[in-house]
Amino acid sequence: MQRVFLDCNATTPLLPEVFEAMRPYYFEEFGNASSIHHHGQHARAAVERARESVARLLGCRAAEVVFTCGGTEADNLGIFGIVQSGDHVITSQVEHHAVLNACKRLEQRGIEVTYLRVDGDGLVDPDDLRSVIRPNTKLISIMMANNETGVLQPVEEIGSIAAEADVYFHTDAVQTAGKVPIDVKQIGCDLLSISGHKFHGPQGTGALYVRRGTLLEPLFFGGNHERQRRAGTENLPGIIGIGRAAEIALHGFEDGSVERIRSLRDRLESTLLEEIDAAGVNGGGAPRVPNTSNIYFDHIEGEAMVIALDLKGLAVSTGAACSSGAIEPSHVLTAMGLPPERARASIRFSIGKHNTEEDVEFALSVVPATIARLRELSPTYSAG
Numbered sequence: 001m002q003r004v005f006l007d008c009n010a011t012t013p014l015l016p017e018v019f020e021a022m023r024p025y026y027f028e029e030f031g032n033a034s035s036i037h038h039h040g041q042h043a044r045a046a047v048e049r050a051r052e053s054v055a056r057l058l059g060c061r062a063a064e065v066v067f068t069c070g071g072t073e074a075d076n077l078g079i080f081g082i083v084q085s086g087d088h089v090i091t092s093q094v095e096h097h098a099v100l101n102a103c104k105r106l107e108q109r110g111i112e113v114t115y116l117r118v119d120g121d122g123l124v125d126p127d128d129l130r131s132v133i134r135p136n137t138k139l140i141s142i143m144m145a146n147n148e149t150g151v152l153q154p155v156e157e158i159g160s161i162a163a164e165a166d167v168y169f170h171t172d173a174v175q176t177a178g179k180v181p182i183d184v185k186q187i188g189c190d191l192l193s194i195s196g197h198k199f200h201g202p203q204g205t206g207a208l209y210v211r212r213g214t215l216l217e218p219l220f221f222g223g224n225h226e227r228q229r230r231a232g233t234e235n236l237p238g239i240i241g242i243g244r245a246a247e248i249a250l251h252g253f254e255d256g257s258v259e260r261i262r263s264l265r266d267r268l269e270s271t272l273l274e275e276i277d278a279a280g281v282n283g284g285g286a287p288r289v290p291n292t293s294n295i296y297f298d299h300i301e302g303e304a305m306v307i308a309l310d311l312k313g314l315a316v317s318t319g320a321a322c323s324s325g326a327i328e329p330s331h332v333l334t335a336m337g338l339p340p341e342r343a344r345a346s347i348r349f350s351i352g353k354h355n356t357e358e359d360v361e362f363a364l365s366v367v368p369a370t371i372a373r374l375r376e377l378s379p380t381y382s383a384g
Helices: 016-026 038-058 071-080 097-108 126-132 155-165 236-252 257-275 302-312 331-335 340-344 357-376
Strands: 065-068 088-092 112-116 137-141 168-172 191-195 206-210 279-281 292-297 346-350
Touching (some): 016 236, 038 065, 038 191, 038 206, 038 236, 065 071, 071 097, 071 137, 071 168, 071 191, 071 206, 088 097, 112 126, 137 155, 155 168, 302 346, 302 357, 331 340, 340 346
Parallel strands (some): 088 112, 137 168, 168 191
Antiparallel strands (some): 065 206, 191 206, 279 292
16 A cells, blocks of 8 residues: 655654664764763764754754753753743743643642733734733743644744843744754744754654753753753764754755745645635644645544545644544644634644655545545535
8 A cells, every 4th residue: 555644743754864874873883972982982073063963953052952852851941941939931822732731730830821822823922922921930932833733933023022021932943943944043042942853853852952051950860961951871873863864954945845845735735725625724824834734624523534544545643643542622723713623623734855746646636535535424514
């Protein structure tokens, strides 16, 4: 059976070039980067080269990059590393659960958290943000791009508001890296999270940008790794992998691969909307990353759609992989004002560097027919 993977916001396949860069560090170059002998120093040099590559992707200094085991750890380090008892935190209702559940944990510790509402496209209103800042507000955490809809938040304006109020600003850029250029200075953030497997790097790798001068309390305690910000022996092959993936991602803004992905997404989206009635794009009125399309198909159940398409060889999703199988509709889509039945009828298509025109054509050959079949079984749908 032909199989096509259009769920790249959940994860992306490791690029061959990334694997080849990692391979020697499993075998010949296996040293501990903290050791002072030959093997350790070779490992240390490789880690620092990878750090420089990630720094170029983010537009920061290499010393401001802290390697982590993924986006969730980076988010948690950026939040728990800043916030203390008596502080106030501002976030949004559409954040990834790595941020939302961290904030819920803060609330359990007695720290107040304000959850900003979003409009029908999933955008935070900067004026709303400005109005809820308090004297004890310590941190603003607003994602750069939403993992379900791809909607881009006005992070530069948020960064300006945070700077005016002298408040730390963290942004979850896990779904942004490699899709749109990132410049932490232009954004004005103090902390920014990325995850390697979202841009064709290895799973289990991530990084947190920490602006120079930011006092960060570590989550882990042990050795002096990562300038005392993240204890634990470095994941050498993984760090090499995320560094190489960062280089490829940065080059993608120049070689046309990002625009190629955008054209594939646009063809998929526009053709589906032409061929299928009672459908629309969630967040379609806002700026989005170029690879993501979240489309509602009224009168279906999204989970049934995902299963039916998987049986035909097409992998898509109803939203975040970490929430797969949840009974409740997407918190992102309901926060945008979608009724539960429409939120449950929404499907996310997300494209990666490995996808081709043939992959999109395959999707276009199976999605409309699958929708039609599911609607035949729906008591709420009438084709007339």
